[in-house]
Amino acid sequence: MKHYVIALLSAALMAGCSPSKEPQSLKSTSMTAPAFIGQPAEAKPFQGESIKHPFMASAGKSTIHGDGFNSDVHLISGPLGINPQIQTRDGSNMPGGMCATVTMTTKDQLIALCASIAGFEIHMLQPRSLELLARYKLPNRPSSFQALVKRDPTIVMTDTSGGAYYYLDDQDRVVLADSTQRILRLANRQTESGEWEFYLDGSWDLSQEVPNDCMNWNNWFPEGECDPITAVLPDHKGLIWWVTRYGRVGTLNPETGSVKSTQFKGEEIQNSFAMDENAAYIVTDHATYAMNTDAKGKPTVLWQEAYDRGSARKVGSINQGSGTTPTLLGDRYITVTDNADERINLLVYRRQPDFNGQRLICTVPLFESQQSATENSMVGWGRSIIIENNFGYSSAVQQKKWDVIPGGITRIDIRKDESGCDVVWNSSEKAPSVVPKLSADNGLVYFYTFEPQKNAEDVAWYLMALDAETGETIFKIRTGAGMEFDNNWAPITIGSDGTAYVGTIKGIIAIWDNPTALSQSAESKDNQG
Numbered sequence: 446m447k448h449y450v451i452a453l454l455s456a457a458l459m460a461g462c463s464p465s466k467e468p469q470s471l472k473s474t475s476m477t478a479p480a481f482i483g484q485p486a487e488a489k490p491f492q493g494e495s496i497k498h499p500f501m502a503s504a505g506k507s508t509i510h511g512d513g514f515n516s517d518v519h520l521i522s523g524p525l526g527i528n529p530q531i532q533t534r535d536g537s538n539m540p541g542g543m544c545a546t547v548t549m550t551t552k553d554q555l556i557a558l559c560a561s562i563a564g565f566e567i568h569m570l571q572p573r574s575l576e577l578l579a580r581y582k583l584p585n586r587p588s589s590f591q592a593l594v595k596r597d598p599t600i601v602m603t604d605t606s607g608g609a610y611y612y613l614d615d616q617d618r619v620v621l622a623d624s625t626q627r628i629l630r631l632a633n634r635q636t637e638s639g640e641w642e643f644y645l646d647g648s649w650d651l652s653q654e655v656p657n658d659c660m661n662w663n664n665w666f667p668e669g670e671c672d673p674i675t676a677v678l679p680d681h682k683g684l685i686w687w688v689t690r691y692g693r694v695g696t697l698n699p700e701t702g703s704v705k706s707t708q709f710k711g712e713e714i715q716n717s718f719a720m721d722e723n724a725a726y727i728v729t730d731h732a733t734y735a736m737n738t739d740a741k742g743k744p745t746v747l748w749q750e751a752y753d754r755g756s757a758r759k760v761g762s763i764n765q766g767s768g769t770t771p772t773l774l775g776d777r778y779i780t781v782t783d784n785a786d787e788r789i790n791l792l793v794y795r796r797q798p799d800f801n802g803q804r805l806i807c808t809v810p811l812f813e814s815q816q817s818a819t820e821n822s823m824v825g826w827g828r829s830i831i832i833e834n835n836f837g838y839s840s841a842v843q844q845k846k847w848d849v850i851p852g853g854i855t856r857i858d859i860r861k862d863e864s865g866c867d868v869v870w871n872s873s874e875k876a877p878s879v880v881p882k883l884s885a886d887n888g889l890v891y892f893y894t895f896e897p898q899k900n901a902e903d904v905a906w907y908l909m910a911l912d913a914e915t916g917e918t919i920f921k922i923r924t925g926a927g928m929e930f931d932n933n934w935a936p937i938t939i940g941s942d943g944t945a946y947v948g949t950i951k952g953i954i955a956i957w958d959n960p961t962a963l964s965q966s967a968e969s970k971d972n973q974g
Contacts, residue, residue, distance in 0.1 A: 468534035468575040471952055473925035477898045478905035483920030485526040488887035491913045493518060493826035494775050498720070500679040502613040506549040509610065509880060509936050510822045513678060513720040514773040517824045519939040522886040526910065526920035527958040533925070534575035536561060536952040544568070544953040547938040547946050548613040550633070554578060554641075555938075555946065556619060557953065558608050564589070565607050567619055567631060569641055572940050573955050581631055581643035583608055586624040586673075590661050605763070606673030606690060610717040614679070618646055622674035622687055626652040628697055649697055654706045655689055676717040678725070684742060686725050688714045694727060694736065694744045705743040709734075715763045716770040716822075719779070723798050726773065728781050730754055730766025735779075735796060747798050750805065752783040759784070759818040759836065768820035768835070778806070778859060780823060780830050788817040791832065793859055793866055807866035809857055812836065816851040820934070824883045824890060828859045829869070831883065831890055831913065838877035841931035841950035847895065847904055850877050854892065856916060870916030874909065879947070880936035888913050891939075893932045893947055894921065906930040908937070908945060908956050924954050 496504040496512045504512040505519040512518075536542015536559050546558040555570040565586065569579040586607045591597075611621035619631040630647035651674065658669030672691045679685050685697040690713055695706030712729035719726040724735040724747055731754060735747040758765040768789075769782045779796040782789045791809040811817055812834045824831040834853035838844060852875030857866050879893035890913045895904040907921035924930050928950060935948025944957040 466577045468532065468577075471533040471535055471925060471929045471949065471954070472927075473930065474903045474927035475898075475901050476905055476923065476926045477901050478896045478923060478926070480923045481526070481529065481920065482896075482907070483526065483918060486887065486889055486910060486912075486919045488522060488525065489912070489914065491826060491829075491883065491885050491888040493885055495520070498615075498679070499681060500615055500683055502548065502551070502615060502617065505939065507613045508548065508678075508717070509546040510717065510770060510772075511882070514825070515717065515719050515770050515822045516772060516774075516826060517822055517881060518826045518883045518885055520885050521939060521941060522943050523882070523884040523889060523891055523939040523945045524908070524910070524922070524943060524956055524958050525887060525889075526922060527960045529922045530957050530959045531922070531924060532573060532575055532955040534570070534952045534954075535929075542952050543933060543935065543950050544948040545609045545935050546611065547936065547948060547953070548611075549938070549940060550613070550617045552617075553941050555940070556613060556617075557948075558611060558621075559952075560607070560609070565623075567608075567621075567643060569633060569643070570953070572942060573944055573957060575953060575955055579633060579641040579643050583621075584624045585661075594660075605675045605715050610676035612678055619643075620677055620679070620685065622651075622677050624673065626650065626655045626657045626674060628674075628677060628685060628687065630699070647699060649699070649702055649704070651687070651695070651697070651704055654695055654704050655693060675714060678718060678720045680720055680725060680738075681722045684738065686718070686720070686744070688718060688727060690714060692729060694725075696738060696742050696744060698742060703742060705738070705741060707744050713764050713766065715766070716768070719771045719773050721773055721776075721796075724796070726771045726779055726796065728767050728769065728771050730764050730784075733767075733771065733779070733781055733792075733794065735798065737798070748804065750792075750794055752781070752792060753785040753790070755784040755786045757786075763820060768818060770822040772823045772825035772830070774825040774828065774830070774859070780825060782811070782819055782823075782832070784818075787814050788812060789819065791823075791830065791857055791866070793830070795863070806859060806863050809866050809868065811855060812853040813851060820878070821880050824881055826883055826885060828861070829913070830857045830859070831855070831881065832857070833876040833879075833881060833892065835876075835878060841928050841933040844931070847897070850875055852876070854911065854916070856913070872911060872916045872918065874911065874918055876909070877932075878934045879932045880934070882937045882939060882945075883913055884939060889919065891937045891945060893937065896921070898926065901926065903927040906932070906949075908947060922956055924956065930954070
């Protein structure tokens with residue numbers, strides 16, 4: 446058995462050795478669903494407040510959720526559905542090849558964490574063309590090895606460690622925690638020949654604070670604890686905060702190398718966390734915590750709020766707890782969901798550290814009874830919160846039935862007098878797993894959905910735009926059909942040129958408007974007339 450697994454690993458690693466520079470297209474199955482549904486949109490800006498962080502790339506460019514608030518908002522306009530163009534890239538010949546997180550440099554190159562059974566890599570891609578400019582290989586995750594040994598790919602799908610929750614700092618450097626309990630800082634540069642490359646700009650070993658006795662190819666029978674680091678974010682003083690799956694929370698001073706930590710024993714942290722100038726906001730599978738540091742840099746709790754974690758894990762969730770990365774709104778609010786049995790609830794709290802009184806502003810039941818779950822951060826902008834229902838979806842490799850996904854997208858607004866919250870609109874559209882994004886510039890909120898096909902076994906996949914003000918579905922742009930186009934929990938990201946990028950289980954897709962082609966076509970017809 447051991448030799449069989451090593452052979453599989455070797456084959457996987459060899460397959461991932463030589464990714465092509467030019468993009469190889471994702472392979473779609475037959476498509477009978479329409480290429481475009483709806484009509485092009487007119488831009489209607491959606492008002493909110495800008496978000497700044499001294500140690501992170503500008504808002505919309507720095508994390509899987511756009512910024513330290515996890516607002517999932519881009520200030521620029523995304524596609525309006527005008528003569529849409531599509532470019533796809535297979536995941537660099539790696540088995541799997543999913544581009545799970547995408548950020549943007551100041552020069553507008555894409556920085557993507559692309560994952561497969563062969564391991565994680567950081568890629569730099571050219572906008573729109575998706576040409577590979579540079580790559581940096583990360584250590585293999587123990588969960589990939591365990592999935593091979595146990596022949597169970599779901600082990601990988603419930604592991605959020607290894608670098609997906611990285612951030613891009615104010616100097617375009619990738620900061621992440623790898624699977625060996627190191628925090629890495631990767632810078633990029635152009636060589637004399639004009640080629641781009643990543644290079645290691647800093648490395649800090651946290652293995653003395655975080656146990657790493659994990660089952661792996663060189664450690665078949667571990668006896669100790671295995672606690673992967675899941676996410677990193679900087680605070681406004683320059684400390685790098687990190688969290689682990691089994692409740693450890695710590696800080697790293699990158700100037701001195703000093704590491705301090707604490708632990709919420711018996712609690713899990715499967716998602717990322719949020720950061721403002723006052724605190725780090727962390728959600729475990731039991732409670733929401735606001736944390737700061739003491740004089741020595743050790744994380745301490747400022748306040749905490751327990752929630753209803755229900756009696757079991759739901760289909761569409763990673764563990765028995767809130768599926769949301771916390772979202773901050775303005776300078777006053779934080780929102781998460783619970784895991785209540787009948788219907789999950791949206792929870793909105795006052796987050797000011799010096800607030801005295803009841804922090805909870807509202808509890809809003811979401812979606813339908815026994816069909817309610819979410820595993821994504823909410824869109825949060827101004828006083829508005831937009832959330833999707835992920836119930837019924839497991840993963841691209843597990844999903845066989847699509848009629849078990851009930852769907853549902855809801856917008857909820859916090860009342861100005863803070864007396865509660867109101868449901869503004871409900872949509873029946875289905876967004877089974879995508880990290881959605883709002884374009885504040887055009888007022889569209891983007892999701893990734895599917896449609897059944899005539900005479901076809903596989904569903905067709907679409908980039909979908911809803912009017913953030915009304916919830917009306919404006920358009921859907923077909924990207925392809927079959928598993929390779931399944932989003933599988935990856936985000937939508939909007940580039941400075943208006944291109945929307947969607948990660949899939951096999952790679953990445955770029956979608957953009959081309960109004961020039963339409964005007965040229967109209968001009969040609971006029972000339973012919």
